[in-house]
Amino acid sequence: MTTFPQLIPGLRPASGSSDPAGTEAAIVVTDLHKRYGSFRAVDGVELVIPAGQVFALLGPNGAGKTTTVEILQGFRSRDAGAVRVLGVDPASGGRRWRARIGVVPQSTGCYDDLTVREVVQHFASLYPAPLPAAQVIDMVGLSGKARARAAQLSGGQQRRLDVAVGVVGDPDLIFLDEPTTGLDPVARREAWDLVRFFADRGTTTLLTTHYLEEAQALATEAAVIVAGRVIDHGPVHDIGHAATAPTRISFTLPAGAGRADFAAWPDFSADAPPGIALFVTDRPTATLGRILDWSTRHRLGELADLQVHRPTLEDSYLSLLHAHAASSPEEQR
Amino acid sequence: MTAPSVRSIPGVVAAGRARAGVELRAAFRNKQALVFTMLFPVLMLVILGSIFSGEIGDTGVDFKQVFIAGIVAAGVMSVAFSGLAISIALERDRGLLRRLGATPMPRSAYFVGKVVRVAVTVVLETAVLLTLAVALFHLPLPSDAGRWVTLAWVLVLGTVCCALLAIAYSSLIPNAAAAAAIVTPPFIALQFISGVFFPFGQLPHWMQTVASFFPLSWMAKGFRSVFLPDSFARTEPTGLWEHGHIALVLGLWTVAMLVVTLLTFRWKSSRVR
Numbered sequence: 001m002t003t004f005p006q007l008i009p010g011l012r013p014a015s016g017s018s019d020p021a022g023t024e025a026a027i028v029v030t031d032l033h034k035r036y037g038s039f040r041a042v043d044g045v046e047l048v049i050p051a052g053q054v055f056a057l058l059g060p061n062g063a064g065k066t067t068t069v070e071i072l073q074g075f076r077s078r079d080a081g082a083v084r085v086l087g088v089d090p091a092s093g094g095r096r097w098r099a100r101i102g103v104v105p106q107s108t109g110c111y112d113d114l115t116v117r118e119v120v121q122h123f124a125s126l127y128p129a130p131l132p133a134a135q136v137i138d139m140v141g142l143s144g145k146a147r148a149r150a151a152q153l154s155g156g157q158q159r160r161l162d163v164a165v166g167v168v169g170d171p172d173l174i175f176l177d178e179p180t181t182g183l184d185p186v187a188r189r190e191a192w193d194l195v196r197f198f199a200d201r202g203t204t205t206l207l208t209t210h211y212l213e214e215a216q217a218l219a220t221e222a223a224v225i226v227a228g229r230v231i232d233h234g235p236v237h238d239i240g241h242a243a244t245a246p247t248r249i250s251f252t253l254p255a256g257a258g259r260a261d262f263a264a265w266p267d268f269s270a271d272a273p274p275g276i277a278l279f280v281t282d283r284p285t286a287t288l289g290r291i292l293d294w295s296t297r298h299r300l301g302e303l304a305d306l307q308v309h310r311p312t313l314e315d316s317y318l319s320l321l322h323a324h325a326a327s328s329p330e331e332q333r
Numbered sequence: 334m335t336a337p338s339v340r341s342i343p344g345v346v347a348a349g350r351a352r353a354g355v356e357l358r359a360a361f362r363n364k365q366a367l368v369f370t371m372l373f374p375v376l377m378l379v380i381l382g383s384i385f386s387g388e389i390g391d392t393g394v395d396f397k398q399v400f401i402a403g404i405v406a407a408g409v410m411s412v413a414f415s416g417l418a419i420s421i422a423l424e425r426d427r428g429l430l431r432r433l434g435a436t437p438m439p440r441s442a443y444f445v446g447k448v449v450r451v452a453v454t455v456v457l458e459t460a461v462l463l464t465l466a467v468a469l470f471h472l473p474l475p476s477d478a479g480r481w482v483t484l485a486w487v488l489v490l491g492t493v494c495c496a497l498l499a500i501a502y503s504s505l506i507p508n509a510a511a512a513a514a515i516v517t518p519p520f521i522a523l524q525f526i527s528g529v530f531f532p533f534g535q536l537p538h539w540m541q542t543v544a545s546f547f548p549l550s551w552m553a554k555g556f557r558s559v560f561l562p563d564s565f566a567r568t569e570p571t572g573l574w575e576h577g578h579i580a581l582v583l584g585l586w587t588v589a590m591l592v593v594t595l596l597t598f599r600w601k602s603s604r605v606r
Contacts, residue, residue, distance in 0.1 A: 073435065075601050095342050099437035110427035113359040125351045126438040128341040165432055 043228030102171030352446025434600035
């Protein structure tokens with residue numbers, strides 16, 4: 001891998017990485033395009049994923065996440081753009097490159113007639129320096145099922161076996177495509193612990209997920225893909241910053257007050273159930289001040305059900321998706 | 334976590350051995366699939382063997398024995414073509430191929446494993462068929478070493494040819510549910526036109542011509558030359574056993590299907606994400 005550092009100039013070193021070789025970007029994607037017929041599945045994606053980091057790729061279904069990830073894994077050809085994964089173009093990635101990569105695809109694999117231990121041992125035997133199979137089985141929480149046939153596992157257990165198969169080669173880079181979809185909350189926490197285990201070893205992880213909560217729990221940086229483009233990219237707690245959702249203030253209208261009282265207020269929203277006053281505002285303190293003035297003036301005392309709802313990250317993310325959908329409806333298939 | 338050297342990645346021998354081990358374990362553990370693959374030719378042998386009788390023309394040969402030669406060929410194709418094509422389609426559709434394709438396994442190791450599994454199953458299938466044929470229908474076993482040698486090479490070449498046909502053909506199967514429907518009809522049609530159920534020499538000319546483009550009729554002919562007296566060769570269209578022709582046709586199919594496989598084999602179904 002002597003050519004690796006030279007291939008990717010000027011990239012940030014990973015913070016807190018324990019990987020001595022991992023001081024460069026693990027993945028660099030430049031102006032990536034892929035179309036199926038006239039549908040642009042990937043339409044100019046740009047990504048830089050530092051080595052040693054857990055990076056989340058967020059986005060709705062059909063946004064181009066999986067197509068992008070499959071191109072990065074070498075399973076799909078691209079129409080245009082440059083891609084470097086661990087310093088190698090995945091389109092020509094050989095066996096040595098594949099030995100450094102772990103893949104946990106979106107759909108659950110099927111190993112029918114073999115036991116859990118046999119499946120993991122078999123995949124381990126295909127790698128040059130695998131982790132001990134028993135350790136990996138233990139890490140995914142399947143020790144009690146090691147002798148069970150894979151076909152007899154529950155859906156969640158099969159998913160964990162999938163993760164074991166993906167990581168047993170002790171990769172430098174792991175692709176996790178929606179690893180926790182269909183898992184119960186306990187199994188999801190275990191899967192998260194596993195991601196953290198590899199992150200602590202300095203393994204780079206590209207996590208594809210629908211769940212912002214998952215991205216927040218695991219990733220340091222994230223990108224949001226919508227309609228084949230990266231519409232936001234940065235530290236995970238800043239995602240959605242570009243389209244901050246407004247604050248919503250609401251209370252139950254007291255007797256004698258009507259919506260007409262607020263007709264002239266610019267932040268008053270008619271989009272509320274009967275009997276509820278709702279204000280949607282980017283300046284919540286000012287709006288709240290006016291509401292309190294109004295309440296004092298009319299001697300209304302305590303306002304019933306007064307709520308100030310600050311946008312969560314989830315709201316910001318959703319409003320980001322909505323803003324994008326509104327601005328480019330022709331790209332929504 | 335230094336990059337491994339090429340040498341330390343398990344090569345085709347180690348990975349092929351690992352694949353073969355897993356394939357054989359799965360083959361003998363999944364009794365249902367094993368019985369299903371083996372049972373069809375065995376049932377055909379027992380049922381039709383009990384129905385068919387009578388001398389063919391004035392050859393002094395009972396049709397039962399012609400039929401047994403044909404069913405041995407059909408048995409090879411059942412295991413090496415139908416069984417293998419369906420199992421590859423299943424493994425592609427269920428994402429096993431995608432997972433193997435993501436490992437540093439040499440891709441040929443997958444095919445090594447499949448060929449080993451098919452070879453063991455074919456030997457087993459042929460042994461069962463011949464045992465039944467000898468016990469139930471008094472089939473005389475090959476009378477000299479030359480015939481045993483013919484049995485061996487037709488078996489080996491027929492198996493390899495059908496296995497490569499299966500690997501190439503599996504690309505036409507869009508998903509697991511469609512596998513049996515896409516694999517079985519051509520196999521059954523080939524059995525009818527290739528002289529498995531009827532004496533090949535008595536089939537319409539055009540049928541003989543069509544069948545002569547496919548491997549099954551040549552495999553059946555090869556096995557007829559093993560189990561039937563040399564005088565029976567005069568019922569063949571050319572009046573000869575044509576061993577050279579058999580080897581040539583099976584060999585050409587093998588090479589052609591290898592090329593098709595290299596050009597079209599997909600490690601990932603479009604449905605698998």
